[in-house]
Amino acid sequence: MFSPSQADVRRFFCSVYAKALAGSTLEAIETIASQWMDEHPEYATDFADVDAALTSMGTADEGRTNPFLHLSMHLSISEQCSIDQPRGIRQAVELLTHKRNSLHQAHHEVMECLGEMLWESQQSGRPPQGDTYIACVQRHATRD
Structure with a gap:
């Protein structure tokens, strides 16, 4: 079973965001992640800066959804449905x-x-x- 760390998850989404912006070829899971990211443009700045994403780990922004957790749940549900x-x-x-x-x-x-x-x-x-x-x-x- 794959068990990524919080940092791994943040790096993944930031990498997908950068690859999508650059028009690079995405792997299948990256394509799904990118499609869900497109549904949430309000999180774009969170995915645009990997260093800021890693620095903010462990801090909670009161009243705001964690974009990395939110997109991880979208991916999990998509994967659950696919299998x-x-x-x-x-x-x-x-x-x-x-x-x-x-x-x-x-x-x-x-x-x-x-x-x-x-x-x-x-x-x-x-x-x-x-x-x-x-x-x-x-x-x-x-x-x-």
Whole structure:
């Protein structure tokens, strides 16, 4: 299992940003990251300076989403859907996307479920509960 450090994640997104701006060829995962970055132009300055990104690690900007965590969650959800792991996530996200008429909006709602599942896992010391995660996404897809 690949377990990048916080610095690795920041370097990755800054590198993708620089490569995309330069028009360089992107690897598959970089292409997906770049597409999600395009959906979040408000984070462009965060990705433009790798040194600043690394310097700001460990500091929280009150009231502001961590752009590196946010994009990491988009990538995680995209990867989960591509391999349907946990089983049923692809269908649940497709249902939510249809309901919201927006993959982007669906991802943001799925992030709530993903974050909740990870928090509960950390608090309990148990592995993440995929069934609970899928059920949460399905609830989002079936509510108004």
